Amino acid sequence: MYEGLLKQYQEYLPITEKTPQIALAEGNTPLIPLKNLSKELGINLYGKYEGLNPTGSFKDRGMVMAVAKAVEDGAKAIICASTGNTSAAAAAYATRAGIKAYVVIPDGKIAMGKLAQAIAYGADIISIPGNFDEALKAVRDIAETEAVALVNSVNPYRLEGQKTAAFEICEQLEKAPDVLAIPVGNAGNISAYWKGFKEWHEKKGTDLPRMHGFEAEGAAAIVKGEVIEEPETVATAIRIGNPASWKLAEAARDESNGYIDSVTDEEILNAYRKVAAQEGVFVEPGSAASLAGVIQHVENGRIKPGETVVTVFTGNGLKDPDTAINETDIKINKMSDLEDMRRHLREGVASL
Numbered sequence: 001m002y003e004g005l006l007k008q009y010q011e012y013l014p015i016t017e018k019t020p021q022i023a024l025a026e027g028n029t030p031l032i033p034l035k036n037l038s039k040e041l042g043i044n045l046y047g048k049y050e051g052l053n054p055t056g057s058f059k060d061r062g063m064v065m066a067v068a069k070a071v072e073d074g075a076k077a078i079i080c081a082s083t084g085n086t087s088a089a090a091a092a093y094a095t096r097a098g099i100k101a102y103v104v105i106p107d108g109k110i111a112m113g114k115l116a117q118a119i120a121y122g123a124d125i126i127s128i129p130g131n132f133d134e135a136l137k138a139v140r141d142i143a144e145t146e147a148v149a150l151v152n153s154v155n156p157y158r159l160e161g162q163k164t165a166a167f168e169i170c171e172q173l174e175k176a177p178d179v180l181a182i183p184v185g186n187a188g189n190i191s192a193y194w195k196g197f198k199e200w201h202e203k204k205g206t207d208l209p210r211m212h213g214f215e216a217e218g219a220a221a222i223v224k225g226e227v228i229e230e231p232e233t234v235a236t237a238i239r240i241g242n243p244a245s246w247k248l249a250e251a252a253r254d255e256s257n258g259y260i261d262s263v264t265d266e267e268i269l270n271a272y273r274k275v276a277a278q279e280g281v282f283v284e285p286g287s288a289a290s291l292a293g294v295i296q297h298v299e300n301g302r303i304k305p306g307e308t309v310v311t312v313f314t315g316n317g318l319k320d321p322d323t324a325i326n327e328t329d330i331k332i333n334k335m336s337d338l339e340d341m342r343r344h345l346r347e348g349v350a351s352l
């Protein structure tokens with residue numbers, strides 16, 4: 001039975017006999033061949049569907065590791081700043097470990113599904129008037145003086161857990177892809193994947209991908225080379241103007257001969273609709289930034305025809321029902337009776 005990534009990859013992780021087992025069977029997510037989009041784009045495209053983790057995002061990989069180590073070190077409480085997914089994962093694993101989670105979120109800019117999770121898992125939810133960057137600064141200060149363990153991705157255990165997604169991709173493909181496309185927010189995940197690919201290559205000789213990271217245009221600090229004071233994007237998960245792992249992300253880009261580029265909200269929403277409507281894979285807008293980037297890079301030649309590309313779908317579409325409803329043309333056919341329905345179906349089926 002699969003018991004989660006701490007068991008699966010224990011020899012690659014900082015685990016001791018004292019590390020508590022708080023697994024929710026996280027990891028082991030599917031690598032889905034995106035056949036229709038592959039054909040359209042002329043590449044071999046796969047989606048690493050991290051939205052199928054227990055709290056619906058890749059954050060579970062890092063959080064199971066970070067919370068286990070915090071508990072091992074005697075912590076009774078953890079704290080994080082979050083655009084939503086980190087708070088959901090922190091809340092779930094804290095509950096699992098029997099400790100308290102404090103989650104600090106930017107006021108009004110968090111998708112409802114994520115907030116619902118933090119509430120359900122029983123976190124202490126703190127909202128501040130500022131954005132994610134200000135929330136992160138606040139929790140870093142607080143963790144200096146108070147008896148709480150900081151579990152944002154500045155905690156190195158987070159990246160250790162998250163690097164396992166790169167291991168899985170190499171195992172699933174039986175090699176590294178040519179290109180790994182990934183959304184960039186606080187820039188922890190791109191750094192974790194690169195670490196994972198390098199470690200797996202060293203052990204198994206699987207080769208290395210080029211890392212193609214994508215920020216939202218209104219929050220593209222790394223691309224523009226400057227802190228964005230007031231980041232704005234429909235992809236609230238990556239609405240971040242001063243990424244904590246900025247330097248690590250640039251190293252991943254440069255060492256791998258990759259790119260960090262930006263995608264507009266329009267490109268993000270186009271990719272968001274496309275992957276649901278053409279492949280049956282529902283991802284949250286922040287996750288669609290990677291597919292938007294793949295489309296852009298096929299068009300401008302940064303991805304070559306026939307290349308094997310993995311796009312990371314970091315979070316589940318169900319996390320953000322408001323965007324799903326507001327950004328899509330909704331057509332609901334109201335029927336008054338069975339006859340009405342029968343007529344509607346006959347017309348529809350006849351036109352197929």
Ligand code: F0G
Nearest residue numbers: 082083085086185186187188189314315
């Ligand atoms: N995709 C999703 C769905 C996210 O929630 C995040 C980050 C990212 C991509 C970007 O990853 O920060 O490692 O570059 N969400 C954080 C949060 C900031 O608080 O949930 P990153």
